Amino acid sequence: MTRFYITTPIYYPSSKLHIGHSYTTVAADALARYHRRLGHETYFLTGTDEHGQKIERAALAEGKTPIQFVDEIVAGIKELWAALHISYDDFIRTTEERHKKVVQKIFKQLYDQGDIYKSSYEGWYCTPCETFWIESKLKEGNLCPDCGRPVEWTKDESYFFRLSKYADRLLRYIEETDFIQPASRKNEMISFINQGLEDLCVSRSTVRWGIPVPFDEKQTIYVWIDALSNYISALGWGTENDELYRKFWPADVHLVGKEIVRFHTIIWPCILMALGLPLPKKVFGHGWLLFGTQAEKMSKSKGNVVDPFVLIDRYGVDAVRYYLLREVPFGADGTYTEEAFILRTNNDLANDLGNLLSRTTQMINKFSDGRVPEPDPASDDRILSDLAAQVLREFQEAMDRLEISSALVALWKLVDRANKYIDEQAPWALARDPGRAGQLRTVLYNLAETLRLLGVALTPFLVQTPERIWDQLGLEPAQVRTLPWEEAVAWGGLKPGTVIRRGSPLFPRIELPKENGDSVAKEGKAQSGEPAAGAAQPTEGVAEIEYDDFAKVELKVAEVVEAERIPKADRLLRLVLQVGEERRQIVSGIAQHYAPEELVGKRIILVANLKPKKLRGVESHGMLLAATAEDGSLSLVTLDKPDFPTGMRVK
Ligand code: MSP
Helix, strand or coil, X not given: CCEEEEXXXXXXXXXXXXXXXXXXXXXXXXXXXXXXXXXXXXXXXXXXXXXXXXXXXXXXXXXXXXXXXXXXXXXXXXXXXXXXXXXXXXXXXXXXXHHHHHXXXXXXXXXXXXXXXXXEEEEEEECCCCEEECHHXXXXXXXXXXXXXXCEEEEEEEXXXXXXXXXXXXXXXXXXXXXXXXXXXXXXXXXXXXXXXXXXXXXXXXXXXXXXXXXEEEEEECHHHHHXXXXXXXCCCCCCCCHHHHXXXXXXXXXXXXXXXXXXXXXXXXXXXXXXXXXXXXXXEECCEEECCCCECCXXXXXXXXXXXXXXXXXXXXXXXXXXXXXXXXXXXXXXXXXXXXXXXXXXXXXXXXXXXHHHHHHHHHHHCCECCCCXXXXXCCHHXXXXXXXXXXXXXXXXXXXXXXXXXXXXXXXXXXXXXXXXXXXXHHCCCHHHHHHHHXXXXXXXXXXXXXXXXXXXXXXXXXXXXXXHCCCCCCHHHHCCHHHHCCCCCCCCCCECCCCCCCCCCCCCCHHHHHHXXXXXXXXXXXXXXXXXXXXXXXXXCCHHHHHCCCEEEEEEEEEEECCCCCCCEEEEXXXXXXXXXXXXCCCCCCCHHHHCCCEEEEECCCCCEEECCEXXXXXXXXXXXXXXXXXXXXXXXXXXXXXXXXX
């Protein structure tokens, strides 16, 4: 049985976790869910890193004991993980007895074997960062190079770990394996080790809030051994009940932000080597999610923290997860802006995926009586089935390389192709031709089956949408996660005759907020040449006109003969109209209200003498008449007698 052990760093108890913090955990969750979905025995660990002077001081400032203080914050962190549907198997807190015991055991063992020794230390110390600095690294005015706050000259007796002793072995391990990912971070670490490793201070006499050195009560075990050991203490290493340790160690992946790669690829492996334990197979250092157009680090003091709870409440957990996993190539830095978030959600989720499901279920209702049709056995149309097989392969390869965003890009190739397939195959036209009934059945089947597979492949990333897709396809929603993988992704799993259950749109489109969205919203309306949503003209202030003024507008009956979306333009459709003998192309801003296939065959009213205009590079020769309601819904003006000839003047 394949096993997979993945960890996130343990989080500092911060009362204000921002969207950047969620990044490591959501990514680890996607990887854990992926391995579980493949049937691997998976263990996913996260937790909190609760000791240190900073916490002690923060608690004091609030008039609380440190444990009261961290208990409250940890409850909030767990709430956030619940809101994001983080499927961890264990949550370790460094203040738990089970952890403390293991840390003390490690410390004692290393001391007994001579890998930890006592010595004195003097230097510039930054209390908030809990770091000693050599003078040359300080910023002017004796400020910490990391946080910019004043450092203090501190003299201390401490215990030291013989890091230097393991440098050569570590270097070999790093050079000879793919231990550090992505490769760019590997080179950084190699040059760091080549500059020489100094022994590491692993205790403090000045800090009380922490785990005491078992044989020297005046000393508190300092962050490294305390925090890093969580990865094995949670598995019960060194205790009577070490079954999990034996099963899951060494870890397959420690997923960490780039700023803590060094601790995980240098200090942690050396501690493990000293203990005689196997080294983790991989440390993956991902980039940061920065904020806004200035790409700043999110921080409470800058006031630019994006609260994940607010985003989840407003846009739903799947939109937030999708954004985090898709927006930034995993490994690189990325920037959060609300506009990018909304565009990503609207384009990928509402338009591409949501419309694919909506169009497919609508056509199955209309052309196949609400049942998945039997594909024509004589059909050799393998456009979607071949691509699905290829995309599933690419998706798996990307996930195995921890390239989460590439895995999603691969899946969206299939989403895009399926949407294009609808436009190409034009099922509404096939439906009018009895000789092509077999082809219609095949096309509808292929679309529904593609959606079924997409539902399965999306299970690592999205926590509600796969179930909703399966539900609308008439399948048992829970099985999207439980059906054995090979069976679930085999083409043809959808049974003809299944009664579908068309439901509400997967992702409602998000309007851009006024402050930063005005320009985009305006652009959309002006471009469409159509009445703006919700912009019914008030009668007051509208000038009376003569009949001659009205007669300047040439209105004509027209029939929609072709309709398709315009790529990268959410609101626009390209329509070809039959107007008497003439064919005309117009661009219309109704894509959010009508699917192309609904429009073909409709007779509408065209403003025929409007000056031509290019919209997103496509020529528009006129506009449609439509009415808009206050809620923004839109209704095309159509003819009472649907067969009334086209080209006729409307007065
Ligand atoms: N407690 C240490 C880890 C000890 S592990 C033995 C720590 N905690 S943290 O709370 O500061 O960070 C937890 C994780 O959140 C880290 O992986 C960190 O990189 C990640 N992030 C915090 N802010 C982030 C962004 N803005 N963007 C992406 N990830 C960032 O470090």
